[in-house]
Amino acid sequence: MSGNFWKFGIAAALVLLPASIALAQDALDADQTAALCHGGGSICVSAKIPAARTTLAVQSWMSPDVGAAWAAGYKGQGVTITIVDDFSSSSRFSGNFGIGTQYQRHGEWTREEASMIAPSATIRSKDFSTGSAVSLASGRNVLNLSYGMYATAGYGVNQIGWAPEEKSIISYATWGSAVVSKAAGNDSVAVGGVTGGQQDYLDLALIGKPTAIFVGALSTNGTTSNKAQLAWYSNYAGSNTAVQSHFLVVGVEGNKTGLYGTSFAAPIISGYAAIIGSKFTSATPVQITNDLLNTARTDTLVNYNPAVYGKGEASLSRALAPVAIH
Amino acid sequence: MRERSDIRGGSRAAAFLLCAFLGASPAAAQELTTSLVDIHQGSWLSDRARGLGNGGYELQDGSWVSFNRWYHSNWVDMHVDFLTQLTENSGILWGFGTGEQAEKYRIAPSLKLGFLTQTHPSLNSTLSLSVTSTFGGNLTEKPCVADYGELGTYSVNCRLAAGETAPEETLKYLVNATPERLRLWLNYRVTF
Numbered sequence: 446m447s448g449n450f451w452k453f454g455i456a457a458a459l460v461l462l463p464a465s466i467a468l469a470q471d472a473l474d475a476d477q478t479a480a481l482c483h484g485g486g487s488i489c490v491s492a493k494i495p496a497a498r499t500t501l502a503v504q505s506w507m508s509p510d511v512g513a514a515w516a517a518g519y520k521g522q523g524v525t526i527t528i529v530d531d532f533s534s535s536s537r538f539s540g541n542f543g544i545g546t547q548y549q550r551h552g553e554w555t556r557e558e559a560s561m562i563a564p565s566a567t568i569r570s571k572d573f574s575t576g577s578a579v580s581l582a583s584g585r586n587v588l589n590l591s592y593g594m595y596a597t598a599g600y601g602v603n604q605i606g607w608a609p610e611e612k613s614i615i616s617y618a619t620w621g622s623a624v625v626s627k628a629a630g631n632d633s634v635a636v637g638g639v640t641g642g643q644q645d646y647l648d649l650a651l652i653g654k655p656t657a658i659f660v661g662a663l664s665t666n667g668t669t670s671n672k673a674q675l676a677w678y679s680n681y682a683g684s685n686t687a688v689q690s691h692f693l694v695v696g697v698e699g700n701k702t703g704l705y706g707t708s709f710a711a712p713i714i715s716g717y718a719a720i721i722g723s724k725f726t727s728a729t730p731v732q733i734t735n736d737l738l739n740t741a742r743t744d745t746l747v748n749y750n751p752a753v754y755g756k757g758e759a760s761l762s763r764a765l766a767p768v769a770i771h
Numbered sequence: 772m773r774e775r776s777d778i779r780g781g782s783r784a785a786a787f788l789l790c791a792f793l794g795a796s797p798a799a800a801q802e803l804t805t806s807l808v809d810i811h812q813g814s815w816l817s818d819r820a821r822g823l824g825n826g827g828y829e830l831q832d833g834s835w836v837s838f839n840r841w842y843h844s845n846w847v848d849m850h851v852d853f854l855t856q857l858t859e860n861s862g863i864l865w866g867f868g869t870g871e872q873a874e875k876y877r878i879a880p881s882l883k884l885g886f887l888t889q890t891h892p893s894l895n896s897t898l899s900l901s902v903t904s905t906f907g908g909n910l911t912e913k914p915c916v917a918d919y920g921e922l923g924t925y926s927v928n929c930r931l932a933a934g935e936t937a938p939e940e941t942l943k944y945l946v947n948a949t950p951e952r953l954r955l956w957l958n959y960r961v962t963f
Binding site for chain 2: 723724725726727728731732735736739740742744762763764765766767768769770771
């Protein structure tokens with residue numbers, strides 16, 4: 446199978462992880478998405494759109510940890526989150542992050558969510574349809590990937606003819622240049638598993654990379670008294686220990702926002718990473734990643750099992766706290 | 772340990788004692804007598820240090836760290852004040868404070884020095900003035916060493932290690948306070 450064939454195959458299969466499962470009728474199918482981004486030889490321009498600073502209020506869908514971190518002054522300053530997503534298609538859907546109902550593209554939603562978690566972070570938008578390499582900003586970087594790259598199952602990652610975009614992302618995760626927060630997927634299979642005869646090869650390519658974090662969705666934010674469980678749609682960690690050790694879960698309270706899917710889990714981790722980076726100003730992406738992974742909680746989850754929840758539910762307050770103090 | 776209002780009460784009691792002493796025993800003035808005029812424990816610095824012990828946070832493993840363990844002192848700063856009468860209507864005020872300390876703060880010992888004078892505008896009234904100065908007695912908060920695992924080990928403000936600004940920035944918020952350095956006290960008393 447030639448490289449060119451694979452580039453087309455990947456482009457045709459580039460899909461948003463279902464932006465809103467409850468609003469699936471609004472989503473484009475894979476072919477429509479590909480046509481928008483690659484059809485007619487058009488090039489989607491990579492844009493840097495300042496994120497709207499719509500509100501600084503802690504919303505009910507957020508973990509209480511976020512408010513605590515804000516009260517302590519950490520809002521992600523000094524860190525750049527690049528949202529690689531759809532900013533150019535005609536596909537829009539409605540939701541409400543607590544600031545009123547809006548009708549937006551997938552990327553506009555994930556960007557808004559990340560900017561609400563880490564309001565002082567610099568947010569950049571990279572339209573994934575361009576395929577051009579993702580550039581990093583100076584300083585600490587976080588990449589948010591609320592999409593997958595699907596193709597027929599059974600190929601090796603090395604057989605994929607990656608576009609410069611994904612090639613750059615995989616490289617950053619490999620060399621620890623940026624924290625890469627990747628939505629786990631919404632097919633109720635293990636990360637990298639086969640669904641409908643296809644696999645998310647971006648998941649597969651990021652397994653074992655030091656700064657890649659796969660993010661699954663819980664149906665609520667967990668507490669010790671009200672434990673959370675994996676959302677019915679969310680992909681889980683599976684038996685691969687390399688995935689388990691880089692898999693986190695967070696609450697995606699779609700009943701409050703109208704927005705479901707691991708697409709809205711990944712921006713929470715992106716925001717957390719930015720907040721940690723704003724406290725530990727000399728931390729490397731590897732250190733930030735490991736801090737998030739090592740401080741995840743398991744006592745807030747129903748029947749914790751690493752094959753389901755990986756490292757557990759991300760805990761921002763614990764990630765900001767010392768291991769020991771004297 | 773006394774509450775702050777009690778301390779003020781103690782000061783008022785001392786003032787009353789002073790007035791009573793100077794007004795009631797003019798003959799004793801000639802003998803350069805020294806009298807204990809006030810003894811009390813605590814100050815606004817003690818209160819402030821104790822206030823630092825409120826609260827706490829969780830470490831990464833979820834174990835709770837209470838600030839109280841760092842800011843609890845078994846001894847509360849004790850102040851003892853004396854008056855040495857020089858003349859019928861004047862005297863020297865002097866005294867000391869023992870200071871106090873806990874694991875993460877220290878109130879240094881202090882010395883107090885001043886004078887008291889009085890006059891009688893009328894037969895049944897007394898106007899008295901005292902000025903005292905305090906040396907030492909500073910409240911100094913000590914830092915902690917926080918281990919953030921892979922993110923490094925920092926000298927931090929113990930109270931803010933899990934909650935304010937970058938670790939190195941927390942040191943700016945260590946409490947370093949001084950006691951009331953100069954106190955001027957004017958009292959007018961009428962007897963009827």
